[in-house]
Amino acid sequence: MRRIYLDNNATTQVDPRVLDAMLPYFCEKFGNAASRNHVFGWEAEQAVEQARQQVAAVIGADPREIVFTSGATEGNNIAIKGVAEMYADRGRHIVTQATEHKAVLDPCAYLAQRGFRVTILPVDREGRIDLRQLEEAITDDTILVSIMHGNNEIGTIQPIAEIGRICKRRGVLFHTDCCQTFGKVPIDVEAMGIDLLTCSAHKIHGPKGVGALYVRRKNPRVRCAPVLHGGGHERGMRSGTLNVPAIVGLGMAAELCRLHMGTEPARLAALRDRLRDGILSRLEDVRVNGSLTHRTPSNLNLSFAYVEGESLMMGMPEIAVSSGSACTSASLEPSYVLRAIGVGEDLAHGSIRFSVGRFNTAEEIDYVIERVVATVRRLRQMSPLYELAREGIDPASVVWTRS
């Protein structure tokens, strides 16, 4: 069966060049990067330092500011919990926003249970925060603002440079989760006033299980308590033997992004726009979720009225996408991100996220358009809500019996 992968926001295929770069570090150069006394350790350390430079180059950072982690979840935990612990005597207030990934919201909730105050800013219908509300939320007690660069579900990009300016002016640290934008959207930690930044390899055609946390060392020097204690690796911020092959993979993945920054984001956006235009020109009652103008290049999130997301995916089993429908979540709750931007629950159930990647082609996009249109039409023929709408009755006006 032909398979088309359009779920690149969930994870990505490892680029063969990344795999090639990693392989020597399993069976030939397998040393522990912390072994200071023999060539196995030296060559492992050298590979790690090269990866550090490669990651730093993507965001305009100094390699000494890069901490390797097991991924973005760990990076977010260190940034939020680590800063909270280190700066607790300066303040106990943290500001974040409603559409953050759980890897940010949950550490914040954890801190809220331990005497910290957390403000969760609402977002507008496009998913953007209001900068005035951010200003008003910051107090003398605030130590950290954590706002993601690009949202993983709806692709909306936040005004990071402005947020950085506000935080600098108010003397508050600024952390941003850049999983969806690292290597796809230009990032400059100096120009944008970023103090901490998280990224993940498996979102950029690198391996799973590795990521990086940028921690500013000057103006100001950011201090971060570790989450993992042990041998003091990564300047004491993240103990544990470095996963050298994975780190090499992250470095190469970052390097490939940087080399292709001039062309790849535009190519991704063109594929995404082709998909969007192809579907919207053939179907009615389809809504784009998230900002049309401030958006990551690879993301498309659509709500198909009168149709439920899981049944739509079932109708195109050869195409990998994801849905904000309750039926597809373990908790049976519809997507909190869609709820936060005001999408009604019925439309949240009918939402599908398509995310293109390096290995998708225009031909695949054209095939997907056909399949989506055909499946939506078929399901609408089977839908009592579509029937009501055709009769001119607004389903929202009906009194439903919940069962």
Next chain:
Amino acid sequence: MPYSDKILEHYNNPRNVGSLDRQDPNVGTGIVGAPECGDVLKLQILVDENDNIIDAKFKTFGCGSAIASSSLATEWLKGRKLDDALEIKNTDIARELALPPVKIHCSVLAEDAIRAAVADLKRKRAARQAAAVGAAPSGKSGELP
């Protein structure tokens, strides 16, 4: 694959998709669920004067399991007597389709839709009977006691 072959079969080849005339006195219509919940099942039955269900149709907004449950329900309803329709239990539907635990509620919804359709038909019949009784007895037109 979390979807059983039976679920896929009903999803890909659903039985009895469509609508009957709601106004028809011999049609019972059951609509259960809510769009906010992601599940709306409309189930209709056409019943003859001997209480045989001679046709059944469904339309569903919901996941593959919800679609399969309602499709199966219409399959089982056709040819049954009206009161036998109430014998169909959600557990039978769940077992037949091998629904995973997290999807059992889809079969419950299907059972509820059946009950609602039967109840709707009975209500319509009772109303018609009441109207017939309430009309003046034949032979004495317009006379009031």
